[in-house]
Amino acid sequence: MNNIEDNKRNQINDIVSAVKLSSLLFAGIGIFKCFSIESSKIVQNMIPMYMIISAILVLALIYFIWAFSTTKKFNLKRIKRIQLIENSIFIIIFSIIIFRSGAYASEYKFLFLFIIITTTIQSGMKHGIIIATISSAIILTMDIVYAPKAPINQYFENDLILVGVFLLTAWPLGFYVKVESDYIKKLQSLVNEDGLTGVYNHRFFHDSLREKIISCEEENKPISMIFIDIDYFKYYNDLYGHQQGDEVLKTIGTILKNSVNKEDIVARYGGEEFAVILPDTNEEDAVNIAESIRSKIESTYFKGEENQPNGKLTVSIGISIYPDKAKSDIELIKSADDALYRAKFFNKNRVETYTSILDELKNDIDEKHIDLVTSIKTLISVINAKDRYTYGHVERVVTYSRLLADKLKLNERDKKDLIYGAYMHDIGKINISKEILNKKMPLSNEEWEILKQHPLNGVEIIKPVKSLQNISHLILHHHERYDGKGYPDNLKGEDIPFLARVLTVVDSFDAMTSNRPYNKRKTYEEAIEELRACSGTQFDPAIAETFIEVIMESKDRFDKKYFY
Incomplete structure (x- = not known):
């Protein structure tokens, strides 16, 4: 769209600039003629040089203002206002030149033709006909008021032909401009x-x-x-x-x-x-x-x-x-x-x-660490781009964590730590290749060992931000198991930090109920049975049962098909 409009605007500006320059050249001749009507007075008095130079400078200034108004990219309302002022000024200037160079007998009545052409090209038939009508009225008024009294006003009759030329210039040219404009709009619709x-x-x-x-x-x-x-x-x-x-x-x-x-x-x-x-x-x-x-x-x-x-x-x-x-x-x-x-x-x-969880987090950290948090936000965006599952997983885990935090009646500090930890618990995946994250077959032992490094990697990433140290244990231990068979430290039972045990339940439930490259999604009912079956081995039994209550109480919040 921009290329089409710019090309059209540039072509119109080229044409209009050429017409305006021509009109100013002819106007300049008329201005010089206005300084003296009789050649003898030119010889006797000589036109002061400063008057000639002033006239040239005025014409040059007028041209540059005129050119600026056609090439400068203003909004539509401002362009229309500029063109209205511009047309008014030049109608006045041309009227003065015509009047001073002989009024009804002036040879410069054709000057109006230039402004009719430029207005029609720029603004269309309607505005062109208006300018043609105003110009015609000025010329015919001069013929009636200032022409010698005679049975037949020859000047008026001759200028009726000029008036016809004005109107016929605006009408066909305006019609062509409309057809061309409609064609451009059609092209724009096809392109845009x-x-x-x-x-x-x-x-x-x-x-x-x-x-x-x-x-x-x-x-x-x-x-x-x-x-x-x-x-x-x-x-x-x-x-x-x-x-x-x-x-x-x-x-x-x-x-x-x-x-x-x-x-x-x-x-x-x-x-x-x-x-x-x-x-x-x-x-x-x-x-x-x-x-x-x-x-x-x-x-x-x-x-x-x-x-x-x-x-x-x-x-x-x-x-x-x-x-x-x-x-x-x-x-x-x-x-x-x-x-x-x-x-x-x-x-x-x-x-x-x-x-954004991190936008909330910015209110709780030192100002000097805001840039680091912004960088973490960028890293999470990169992970989302590599693995769309991770994005959806994080968003759901955050939502589940909010609900479970309320059910557990966590204090405000612990609730925030749980939510921030839920948001960043997989940030260490930034160092894991897209091929491993999106692999549709079960991971090899080597690939599994690489994936198991993401909690340690995540802790290293947030280490420079002192205000995030409260959540480092959530990131590090969210894959520990209640029976001590998890990773990375094989912590067991209540040795696992409480919020990490909470996050483990939430994280695992969403993993079970999500489509993974290597895992078919379970329904919520199937996942609830899995939570109960693994209570005391993988999950803290009390936390798992509380979370099941949250899910059952919040059925309407989630997609109903997940329950079947």
Whole structure:
């Protein structure tokens, strides 16, 4: 889009600049003529040199201002204001030149033709005809008021032809400009729109986001980002075919376009995922818009939706805000995507706003360590990129840990340590290759020994941050077993730190109920039976039973299909 618009703008500016330069050259001749009407006076008095130099400088200044107004990239409102002022000034200048060089008998009435041409090219037929009408009125008024009284006003009759030229210049040229503009818009729609859904495409989304962020930075306004993903869309496609799936995408694209303002950007981000850019929108308003979208899609009937796992075709939605929760366009996309995944991992058909455990942590650590914590956040993002399972696992473990902490009635300090530990317990995986993390077959003994190093690696990573030392034992011992057969230190029973025993239960439960490259997911009921079977061997029995109570009390919070 930008290349097409820039090329068009540059071509128009080249044409307009050439026309403006020509008009100023002719205007200059008229200005010089205004200094003296009779050649004898030029010989007798001589035009002062400073007047000639001043006239040249004025014309040069006018040209540079004019050129600046056509090449400088202003917003649309400012451009229209500049063009209005510019047209008014030059109508006045040309009128004075015409009046001073003979009024009704002036040879410079054609000067108006230049401004008619430039206005029509820049602003279209309507504005061109307005300028042509004003110019015609000025010329014909001079003919009526200042021409010699005679039965037939020859000047008026001759200038009627000139008026016709003015109007005929604005009309066909304006029509051509409109046709060309429509053609450019058609090209833009082909380049910028998703051919299936009619919303904008992925590339236009990124271009627009960068532009909106720059604009909102200048105006000190927020931008909200909404990411939308269709729940179980692969299941729907497999059941009814891609053609019917395409109809779903079209319908949702229409719902999205009808749910936001004209200045908002709706784009198909990829596959079954959509994105919406909401300039000058705070988090509360974005949540309301997102909830409205979710509700509209849920209440819309889609063919065969009754066979979906949820009984309806629904969407999950994630929200983030710039600059409150992200400092760049990349961070905004990533944080909105994180919020979307949180919505999908927990029950789907819901709206989630982005929250970061490490953002909370920044309030609890020394200011000098904030950069280190930011680096840790970056490391976790790298791990997520290497292993998508790790991201979902961490988010779920954090959520389970919050619920279990409340059930255990932990004090505020222990609750925070458990949550921070849950968030960073797998940070040591940064040193493990993607091939091992994503291997679909059981790990070899050598690979298993490499994987077992991640608790030690994690402790080393957070060691420079003194404020994180409270959670080092959670990272180090979350794979210890209650019977002493865990790693890395083979701790047994209550020798294992209490919060580490809590994290072990939560971590293991999520591992059992998640799809792993080498492990088929268990239902929640199967995982609960596994917790009970391993109580006293792998897990602290009291903590395991308390966690089972949490899961049973929180059924509605999680995806119901996990219980079957």
